[in-house]
Amino acid sequence: MNMNFFVNTRLITGVDCVKNNAEKLGSYGDKCLIVTGASSAKKCGALDDVMFALDKTGVKYEIYDKIRQNPTVESCFEAGRFANEIKADFIIGIGGGSPLDASKAIAVVAANPDISEAELYAMNWENQPLPVVAVGTTAGTGSEVTGVAVITNSKGFKKSFRNDLSYPFLSLGDPKYTVSLSDSFTRSTAVDALAHCVESFFNRSANDISKAFAVTGVKKLLKVFEKIAEKSTDALDMNDREQLYNASIYGGLAISVTGTAFPHALGYFLTENYGIAHGTACAVFLNEFVDYNAEIMPELTDEFFDEIRYTRDDFKALVSKITPSVVVTLSDEDIKNLSVRWENNAALKRNHGNVDTAFVNSLLRKLF
Ligand SMILES: [Fe+2]
Structure with missing residues (x-):
């Protein structure tokens, strides 16, 4: 099997890794724009740690x-032009994933403030x-180690770009930031x-390296999932949190090689149209993906x-237990209206076999 691998990121994880690596964090220039959501970066302590590190390095x-x-x-254009102004x-x-993916787009706009939306997605960038x-604060996205950014376009659809220039130069992941996440967000x-690992493993572009990352990620996740299934996410200690975080990095490394497959391709409409959290929206298709x-x-x-080292049935039972439930009902009309999404869909082509519109429609009919 041919191998093909590139990750252009210095990754450092561990408790207090931001404070302990202030010199590295402050080594990319004299001024920066910090990009966050509304409150989670403050609540989990990451923003304080970053400001401490920046103050220390001037x-x-x-x-x-x-x-x-x-x-x-x-929002990426607004922030990117602001970064350019300052x-x-x-x-x-x-x-x-949201602030991290946005940061990759903001970094493009900051260096190319006059580009259009189409040029951003087409990666028609004059300047690097x-x-x-x-600075990762959840254990899921893997965006810390990919050159991928998924951004909702002006028509309301999630659309991604993937570029070797968009890997973070430095990624810092402190598992203590994930303690403040709610039960459903942690799940x-x-x-x-998990979806990143599994979709990468069963992917046309998988190779020995990506499969090794995917398997390691799944094994780490399943160990912690057993504990969550038996008790709850409240029972997770810092070691479990670290395992989840590290697993998310393995998932990111795996999809940095292969991209995702049909659970992610199908999950987007559940997020866009029904507000289902991204991970849940993808994972509801995971057992079907395994059976397929x-x-x-x-x-x-x-x-x-x-x-x-799991049977298929035990794996599927555990995935069902951990994935938050999704209550969505789709009519035949809804399914028909969605079908435009499945034609020439790049992620559907990454599956083995032939995942066509007829297949997707029957899957949606079965699940919803
Ligand atoms: Fe994802």
Whole structure:
């Protein structure tokens, strides 16, 4: 099997890693724009740690805290032009996938303030993006180690770009930031990480390296999932939190090679139209995805379950227990209206076999 791997990020994780690496965090220039959501970066202590590190190294900063879940391209343009105005040398994103992905787009706009939305997505960038430092505060996205940004476009659809220039220069992940997350958010982000690993493993572009990352991530997640299923997310200690965080990084490394597959491609409409949290929206398709691959890729499926040392039934039962429930009903008309999304969908082409509109429609009819 051919190998193909590139990750251009210095990754440092561990309790207090932001404070302990102030020199590195402050080494990308004299001024930066900190990008966060409304309150989580403050609540979890990450913003305080970042400001401490910047004050220590004498880096000046401004804060843009208007990034919301499923960040809009408009907010990325607003923040990017602001970063350009204040002459920021680099961007620090603090948060889960939304602020981290937004930071990658903001870094592009900051260096190219006059580009259009179409040019942003088409990666028609004259100047290289500013350096991005990612401070992860959830255990799910994996955005810390990918060059991917998923941004909601001006038509309300999630749309991504993926570029070697968009890997964070530095990613810092302190598992203590995840303690303040709610039970459902902890579950949703954890099953997002699981979906990244599984979708990467059963992916046309998977190779030995990405599969090794995916298997390691799944094994770490399942151990913690057993504890959550038996008790609750309140029972997680710092070691469990660290395992979840590290697993999310393995998931990110795996999809940095392969991209995702049909659970992510299908999950987007549940987030856009029904407000379902991203990880949950993707993970509701995960058991179907496993069964689909068992049917058409039996040897690969055996390899997967041998590697993770789980039976398919036990795996599926645990995924169902951990994934927050989704109550959505789709009429035939709803399913028909969605079908435009499945034609020429790049993520659907990354699946083994042929995931076409007819397949998706019957899956949606079955699940919703
Ligand atoms: Fe995801």
